[in-house]
Every structure is written in structure tokens, then in C-alpha cells.
Amino acid sequence: MVFDWFKRFRKEEEDAQQAAKEQEAAPVEVEAEPALPAVTEAETVAETTYPTDEVEETEDQDDEDEDGDEDEEEEGFQWSEEILAAQGRDHDEISTDEITWLQKLRAGLGRTRQGLVAPLLMLMNFVGKGPISLDQLDELETLLIQADVGVGTSEKILQVLKQETIQAGGLKGDQVVPFLKQLLRNELDIADPYFAPQRGVLNVWLVVGVNGTGKTTTIGKLAHLSQKSGYKTLIAAADTFRAAAVEQVKVWGDRSGVEVIANPQAGTDPAAVVYDAINAALARETELLLVDTAGRLQNKKNLMAELTKIRKIIDTRASDANIEALLVLDATTGQNGLNQARVFTEAADLSGIVLTKLDGTAKGGIAIAIVNELGLPLRFIGVGEKIDDLRPFSSYEFVEALFVDL
Numbered sequence: 001m002v003f004d005w006f007k008r009f010r011k012e013e014e015d016a017q018q019a020a021k022e023q024e025a026a027p028v029e030v031e032a033e034p035a036l037p038a039v040t041e042a043e044t045v046a047e048t049t050y051p052t053d054e055v056e057e058t059e060d061q062d063d064e065d066e067d068g069d070e071d072e073e074e075e076g077f078q079w080s081e082e083i084l085a086a087q088g089r090d091h092d093e094i095s096t097d098e099i100t101w102l103q104k105l106r107a108g109l110g111r112t113r114q115g116l117v118a119p120l121l122m123l124m125n126f127v128g129k130g131p132i133s134l135d136q137l138d139e140l141e142t143l144l145i146q147a148d149v150g151v152g153t154s155e156k157i158l159q160v161l162k163q164e165t166i167q168a169g170g171l172k173g174d175q176v177v178p179f180l181k182q183l184l185r186n187e188l189d190i191a192d193p194y195f196a197p198q199r200g201v202l203n204v205w206l207v208v209g210v211n212g213t214g215k216t217t218t219i220g221k222l223a224h225l226s227q228k229s230g231y232k233t234l235i236a237a238a239d240t241f242r243a244a245a246v247e248q249v250k251v252w253g254d255r256s257g258v259e260v261i262a263n264p265q266a267g268t269d270p271a272a273v274v275y276d277a278i279n280a281a282l283a284r285e286t287e288l289l290l291v292d293t294a295g296r297l298q299n300k301k302n303l304m305a306e307l308t309k310i311r312k313i314i315d316t317r318a319s320d321a322n323i324e325a326l327l328v329l330d331a332t333t334g335q336n337g338l339n340q341a342r343v344f345t346e347a348a349d350l351s352g353i354v355l356t357k358l359d360g361t362a363k364g365g366i367a368i369a370i371v372n373e374l375g376l377p378l379r380f381i382g383v384g385e386k387i388d389d390l391r392p393f394s395s396y397e398f399v400e401a402l403f404v405d406l
């Protein structure tokens with residue numbers, strides 16, 4: 001069986017250990033259940049990953065790097081290994097891809113971290129080992145709001161912290177960060193953390209969002225993940241509004257080795273393209289059909305009408321499929337992105353969020369606000385423009401990357 005790049009590890013060490021125990025207890029002939037990815041991955045990872053010495057070789061090639069870069073890379077490498085180990089991964093099972101991804105995530109959240117962690121460190125130093133006061137907790141609330149966690153969400157988190165402080169007769173300075181991390185993870189985990197296409201049946205993922213958020217790029221990256229994971233994949237080029245849109249998605253199709261169903265004529269009905277793509281997917285026993293859509297039409301009303309029509313075609317033509325509607329949000333737009341989401345919810349019946357451009361923004365805290373305020377799970381995050389720069393979201397990895405030095 002091929003390694004499934006859509007699956008993430010359980011968010012906590014105990015879960016990973018529990019899965020390992022279950023694996024030990026299970027009779028050998030029992031196939032790992034797809035619903036328990038920690039077990040599945042532990043079993044399959046060895047087939048597709050590289051020996052650890054190969055990982056180290058890659059690192060050795062960086063000899064000419066400047067000292068600072070090298071130190072940072074080494075630090076990022078070690079940190080990534082620790083994060084994987086904390087999720088129950090064996091040292092010799094870890095692949096270069098996973099390490100590289102975590103390093104990118106860590107680097108991508110750098111600016112958010114600067115705004116949040118540096119002041120937090122100062123606050124904690126000030127508190128020292130004694131109990132934190134309610135006034136100091138108010139300062140923490142301000143820090144969270146500044147990192148775009150959102151007023152409502154920050155208030156909610158602080159309420160729990162304050163309650164704990166009062167009830168426990170004082171939360172000590174060094175207990176605040178672990179507690180805060182756990183609270184943030186709880187906020188982020190609102191649905192089953194495993195989000196993967198179901199094998200052997202058709203899954204349709206409709207990808208929507210305002211123009212420029214990264215829909216087409218995300219489609220390309222998802223197609224790559226899907227192809228790598230051994231799913232039969234197809235793309236529908238349903239952005240027929242912009243002349244160059246079909247060409248752009250075809251380039252991504254070529255890069256990921258996935259066929260694109262498109263209508264070569266300009267200005268065709270996107271719902272008709274989706275109709276054709278579903279027929280092709282059903283005929284070919286496709287497992288994942290990714291639908292790219294327009295981000296802008298003559299006006300917002302037209303766009304919503306078009307998306308409603310596309311969604312209806314999917315619901316009727318692929319009624320037996322697993323249908324997901326993913327809203328792509330650009331992290332750099334911060335709180336503004338949240339307003340966009342509300343409009344799309346109605347038209348496309350959203351089921352999840354893809355957060356792009358987390359690299360280089362100081363607004364990474366928006367991830368927490370999105371989940372909390374929209375009530376939709378975060379399914380994928382993008383930290384760059386390249387094909388490997390998108391991965392399934394893991395609250396554990398995200399929160400650890402946000403608090404690297406704490």
C-alpha cells in the first residue's frame with residue numbers, strides 16, 4: 001500500500017502510544033483500519049521513506065551555506081525530528097519530505113511568532129515562577145488579539161485561563177504556556193483530524209474562494225498529494241471566466257501528472273464542465289475529482305449564482321460521492337477573510353477551509369479565529385508557491401511551530 005500523504009498523525013503523544021499498543025495487540029493478519037491513521041502510517045511508512053542516513057547526506061550537502069543559515073537549518077532539522085518523535089514516530093521512519101515540510105512550517109510562522117512569542121517570553125520572565133496575576137493575563141489577551149487570533153476567540157481562551165488561575169489558586173508562570181498550547185489545540189480540533197479521500201469511491205472536492213487566494217495553486221498541490229498517495233485523480237477546470245485560468249490549471253495538471261477536464265472554448269458554462277468531469281470521473285473510476293472555480297465574475301451575485309449551480313450539479317450527478325466544499329482563504333488578509341467566508345458558506349455549502357500564504361505573514365493567528373468563528377475545520381495549509389508547499393493541517397504541528405522557543 002502506498003503512503004497516504006493526506007493522513008496526519010494524532011495530535012498527542014498519548015494517542016500515538018495508544019495506537020502503537022493497539023497495533024501490538026492486534027493479530028498480524030488484521031489490516032490496519034483506515035480510520036486509525038497512526039497505525040496505518042506506522043505500518044506503511046517504511047515502504048516509502050528513506051533511510052535516516054540519506055536524510056543526513058542531504059544535510060551534508062549544505063556545507064557552503066553561511067554559518068547562520070546552517071545553524072538555523074540544523075535547529076529546524078532537530079526541532080522537526082522532535083515534533084515527529086513526539087507524535088510517536090521512530091527516528092528511522094522519518095522521511096526527508098516530512099522534515100522539509102516542518103522546517104517550512106516553522107519558518108513560515110516566523111513572523112507571527114515574533115509578534116506573539118517574544119512579548120510572551122518577556123511576560124513570563126516577568127512573572128517568573130510565581131503565580132500569574134489576572135492583570136498579566138489581560139496582557140496575554142492583547143498579544144493574542146495582535147496576532148489576529150480575534151477578539152472573541154482570545155476572550156474565550158482567556159476566560160478559561162482566568163478560571164483556571166482562580167480555581168487552582170494561581171496558575172504559575174511556567175504552567176501558562178503548556179496550558180495555552182493545549183487550549184489553542186482544543187480550539188483548532190473541531191472535527192476528526194483525519195481528512196483524506198475515501199479509497200475505491202468517488203470523492204469530489206469543490207474548491208472556492210475570492211480571486212487570488214490560491215485556489216488553482218491549491219488544486220495543483222492537492223493533485224500532487226493525491227497522485228503521490230495513489231488515488232486516481234482528475235481535475236475539472238471550472239474557472240471559465242478568465243481566459244488564462246484553464247491554461248494555468250493545465251500547467252498544474254502537467255506538474256502533478258493529473259488529467260484536466262476542460263472545455264477549450266472561451267466563456268463556456270462552468271457547470272457544464274463540471275458535468276462532463278463527473279461523467280469522466282464515474283467512467284474512469286476516479287477516486288478524487290478536484291474542481292477549480294472562478295474567484296471573480298462580473299459581480300458577486302453572479303459568482304454566487306454560478307457556484308450554487310455548480311454545487312447543485314455535483315449534488316445531483318455525483319449523489320453517491322463524498323462531497324467536500326473547501327474555501328481557500330489567504331492568511332495575509334487576516335480578519336477580512338472571515339467576512340468572505342460567510343458569503344461562500346451559503347452558495348457552496350462549505351465543509352472546510354484551506355489557509356494559504358502562511359509564509360511571511362504576521363497574521364498566522366488567524367487560523368485559530370477562522371476555526372472558532374466559522375465553525376469550520378482547517379483541512380490544509382499552504383506555506384509557499386511550490387508543489388510541495390501544502391499539507392494536511394495538524395493542530396499539534398501548528399501550535400508547536402507557533403511556540404518554538406517556549
Ligand SMILES: Nc1nc2c(ncn2[C@@H]2O[C@H](COP(=O)(O)OP(=O)(O)OP(=O)(O)O)[C@@H](O)[C@H]2O)c(=O)[nH]1
Nearest residue numbers: 211212213214215216217295356357382383384385
Ligand atoms: N507565498 C505563497 N503564495 C501562494 C500560496 N498559495 C498560492 N500562492 C500564490 O498566490 C497567487 C494566486 O494564486 P492562484 O492559485 O492563481 O489563486 P486563485 O485563487 O486561483 O486566483 P483566481 O483564479 O484569480 O481566482 C499565485 O501567485 C500563487 O503562487 C502560498 O501558500 N504561499
Ligand SMILES: [Mg+2]
Nearest residue numbers: 215216239245
Ligand atoms: Mg484560479
